[in-house]
Amino acid sequence: MTPTNYTGYSPSSVSLTNGLSGHDAQLLILNTGQKKEKECHTYTKRKINKYTIADFQLKLSHETWELVFDGNDINKIFNSFLNIFLRIYYYSFPLIQAKSKMNQNSWITAGVITFCKHKRELCKELQINNNATLASYYRNYTTILSTVISKAKRIEHDKLILNSHNKVNTTWGIIIRSYLQRLKIIGSPECPCKHSIQTVDQLIFQCKRLKKER
Numbered sequence: 517m518t519p520t521n522y523t524g525y526s527p528s529s530v531s532l533t534n535g536l537s538g539h540d541a542q543l544l545i546l547n548t549g550q551k552k553e554k555e556c557h558t559y560t561k562r563k564i565n566k567y568t569i570a571d572f573q574l575k576l577s578h579e580t581w582e583l584v585f586d587g588n589d590i591n592k593i594f595n596s597f598l599n600i601f602l603r604i605y606y607y608s609f610p611l612i613q614a615k616s617k618m619n620q621n622s623w624i625t626a627g628v629i630t631f632c633k634h635k636r637e638l639c640k641e642l643q644i645n646n647n648a649t650l651a652s653y654y655r656n657y658t659t660i661l662s663t664v665i666s667k668a669k670r671i672e673h674d675k676l677i678l679n680s681h682n683k684v685n686t687t688w689g690i691i692i693r694s695y696l697q698r699l700k701i702i703g704s705p706e707c708p709c710k711h712s713i714q715t716v717d718q719l720i721f722q723c724k725r726l727k728k729e730r
Contacts, residue, residue, distance in 0.1 A: 623672035
């Protein structure tokens with residue numbers, strides 16, 4: 517099996533005569549090549565931190581604002597203020613290039629978190645007060661939330677594929693990750709059946725919990 521985290525992986529083997537028996541030894545040579553970099557994209561942002569903010573405030577405090585206070589035309593006063601402010605702003609907060617790694621869970625927005633939190637509150641309330649109207653509302657809310665999450669994932673996956681340099685690998689990565697999450701075998705080395713660690717043979721042939729998924 518070829519490691520997926522490396523490129524230029526070309527294993528080779530040579531025979532070695534040990535001089536002790538009629539069996540030759542095999543020397544396996546592993547050339548690991550170059551490690552793959554995680555997918556990322558470059559974007560432009562302004563350099564804003566406590567030092568640039570302090571510089572911005574200092575420059576504003578040293579500005580005399582003569583053209584603003586001494587003017588008579590309200591339009592000229594506004595334009596002078598805006599020009600001075602933007603000149604200081606652009607100088608104190610310069611544009612820089614930054615790289616951002618693709619976040620595979622960026623579909624989890626503040627709105628989705630709020631929906632999930634409200635669902636948990638409804639579930640707790642339903643456990644305390646087993647009301648038929650509340651139960652019906654909870655089921656409808658759960659259905660709507662599932663639809664929202666599915667659409668959010670779809671939009672995010674389309675964005676990842678669109679911005680990817682290798683669309684085929686990104687697509688297969690999304691498919692495999694979604695399948696493993698559905699089987700609940702991501703994030704732990706232990707098999708879902710709790711009887712062994714996760715291996716290919718264990719998951720495909722031996723795991724009793726995943727028998728229905730085969």
